[in-house]
Amino acid sequence: MPIELPLGFQAAGVSCHIKGDPKKLDLALVVTDRPAVAAGVYTQNLICAAPVVIDRARTPSDSIRAIVANSGVANACTGTQGLTDARRMTHCVAEAIGAKEDQVLVLSTGVIGAMLPMVKIEAGIAAACAKLGRSSADLLSAARGMMTTDTVPKISERRLELEGHAVRVTGFCKGAAMIGPNMATMLGIVLTDASMAVPEAQLALVEAVDHSFHCISVEGHTSTNDSVLLLANGAAMADRSLGYTAKSKLHLAIRAVCEDLARAIVDDGEGTTHSISIEVRGCRNTEDAQRIARTIANSPLVKTAIAGADPNWGRILSAAGYSGVSFEPHQVRLELGGILLYDEGAPVPFDAAAVSQSIASQRNVDIVLTVGMGDAAAQFWTTDLTTEYVRLNAEYHT
C-alpha cells in the first residue's frame, strides 16, 4: 500500500538544475489547503544556516501554509545575502499560493558557504507550484527533492482512528552518512490531518525528536541545517480538539514515524556494513542512559570493531566508562548480538568465533548494556565505521 499524504495537503518535487543533473530533483514543496499549526526543532549548532534562522522566528505558529525545501546548496555561512535569499524563497511561494510570507517555512541542504542560485530556485518554485498534487507519487517526488547523498527516499506513515476520525501521520526526511560538505544534514517534515493546539504540537515534536533523530549518530556531527518541522492542519476532523487518550495515541504515532525515519537514515549510511542498535538499561535516569548510549555510538573503536565483526567487549565497556556517568563497574552486564559477553563486572567465557560469524552475517547488531543503577533505559542507533566510509569521506573534495 503506497504511503499517502494526509487530507488537505499537496506536494511536489521538481528539478531546477541546482545539482546540475536534470534527473535529480532538488526542490520540494508542501502546501496545506488550510492554515496549519506548525512546530519546529532545529540544530543546536551555533553556526546555523539562514533557513534555520527564518523558521526559528516563524515557529511555533497556528497559520503555516507551506514548506519549501531545496537540496544542493545549504545556504549556510552565507551572511546577510543568505537571509535575504531564504526569505525570498518563502516570498515566492507565498505569492504563488496566496499566503503571507511568514506563513511559509524554508529548508535547505547541500554545500556550505555557497550562495543559492536564486534564478534557478525561483523558476523551480514556480514549476513546483504548478505541479502540486495529492498522490503518493507527488509525496515521493517531494521526498526526492530533499535528497543529497541519500540512496533511497525515506517516507513513513501511521494511520489511526481517533474518536471516530480516520487520521494520518505522514513523514519524510533526508539524511545519510555524511559524504561531502552537507554535514550529515537531517531534514524532516511530518504532516498530519489531526488537529493539534500550538503548544501541544511543539511538545509532541520535541518529545518525538528526542526519541528518534536525537538518538542516532553516524559521525557525531550536528549539522548547520538540521531541522524537523511538524504541520497539523486538522482536515480530518474539522478542527475538533481531541481528548487526552486520543492525543496520547496521536503523539505516539508522530514519535513512531520519527523513529522509522531516524532508523532509515542510519540504514542509509553510505559505505557502512552494519546498523548498530545500542540499548542501555539500569540507569538512574534517561539522561544517564542516553549519555552512555551516545558515547558508545560515537566511539570509532566500537564502530571499527563491529565493522570487523569483533566481539570486543572491552571497547564497549571502556566507552561506557568514560561517558561521564557514574555507575558500579561490578554490576555491569553486556550482551552483543544476543550473546552474554560480560556479567557482574567480569568477562564470561564465550565462543568468539561464533559471535564474530554471527555479527559478520547480519546487517543489524544489537548491543545491550545494563549497569545496575536503576530502571531507566535509552536506545541509540548508529553505523559501523568501515574503510569504505573513510574512503568516501576522504576522497570528497570541496
Place this chain on the structure above:
Amino acid sequence: MPIELPLGFQAAGVSCHIKGDPKKLDLALVVTDRPAVAAGVYTQNLICAAPVVIDRARTPSDSIRAIVANSGVANACTGTQGLTDARRMTHCVAEAIGAKEDQVLVLSTGVIGAMLPMVKIEAGIAAACAKLGRSSADLLSAARGMMTTDTVPKISERRLELEGHAVRVTGFCKGAAMIGPNMATMLGIVLTDASMAVPEAQLALVEAVDHSFHCISVEGHTSTNDSVLLLANGAAMADRSLGYTAKSKLHLAIRAVCEDLARAIVDDGEGTTHSISIEVRGCRNTEDAQRIARTIANSPLVKTAIAGADPNWGRILSAAGYSGVSFEPHQVRLELGGILLYDEGAPVPFDAAAVSQSIASQRNVDIVLTVGMGDAAAQFWTTDLTTEYVRLNAEYHT
C-alpha cells in the same frame, strides 16, 4: 647525544615471554637508589585497571623506590585476582631491592580481561632486577619493555641548571593509535634528580599532563590503564629545596618533556598519514579553548578531510559550533596550513587545489581557529583518519 637517566636512577627492560615473541621486551623496571617523591595522574575512566587502583592508593608519596611495568596484558577487568596480581608484582620488586611493597608502583598495558601470567612475570622481575643499569641503553630497554603497538620507543629529556646544580628531567612513554585491545593506553614515566616537595610534584605533574597528554586525541578513548608517574629523587642536589624561580624552570622542563612525549604518541599513530595541530585562540578562558579544540580533534569528518587533503573549512567550523562553547560566529577566523580560509564569519576566496596540494605534501597540518571572544588559547594534537587506520582496527580480533 643519547638520552640519559637522571642521577640515582637505574633501569632495565627484559622479555619474559608475555607477548610470545622473545625478541619483544615486555617488562620494564625503574629503581631509584634513594626514596623519591612520587606523583601520579591516572585515567578518568570508571572502568580502571588493577595497577591504577594500587598506584592511586600509593601516590602522592615521599618514599617510592621503584616502578615496574609490563606490556602484553593490561590486568584490566580482572576483579580481585587482578588486584592480588598487581600487588604481587610490587611485592616481588620490593623484596629484590630491599624496599617495602608500598614503595613500589606498577603499570600494565595490553589485552583487557586476561589474567597476568604471574609465573612469567615473576621470572621477568627477577631478570630485570639482575640487569638494572644506569646507561642510556638500559633506559632504552625500559622504554621498549612498555611498548605495545608503538613502532618506536618514545624518550625525551631536558637538562637544566638550577641554583648551581646540573639537573635532568628524563621521560619515556608508550602509546600509539589504538590497534587491538590495548585501548590506546598511554603510560608515562618522568624521572628527575631535582628535589621536589610532595604537593609540588603532584601539582607540577597535573599541570604538565593538562598541557600535554590531555591535549592529544587519536580516537577519543580514555583507556582503562592510562597513567603518568613522576619520581623526583633529589640526587642532583642532596635534597636541597629550590627557590621559586628554579622551581618554575623545573616545572616547565617537566611540562616540556611531557609535551615531547605526547606529540611522539600522535606521530606514532599507526595507519595515519598526517599529524594535526589544532590551535584555538580568542576564547574567554582556557577551558573553552580546550573544549573547542578537542571537539575539532575528535571529529571523524575533520580527520577524514585532512586524510583526503581537503581544505574543508565547513567541517571544522561546524565542529566548533557544536562544541557547546558559545562564541560569535561573525568574528570567526580560520587558517589551515597557514592559509586563510574564513574570516569575519564568511569564507574567503582561496586556491583550493594549492591548499590541497600543500596538505597532501606535509606530514604536519596546522589548524588555527580564532573566535574573537577574549585572549585565552589552547592547543590540541591529533591524527587524520585513514582507511588504513580503520582496516587495522577492524581486522584486529579479540
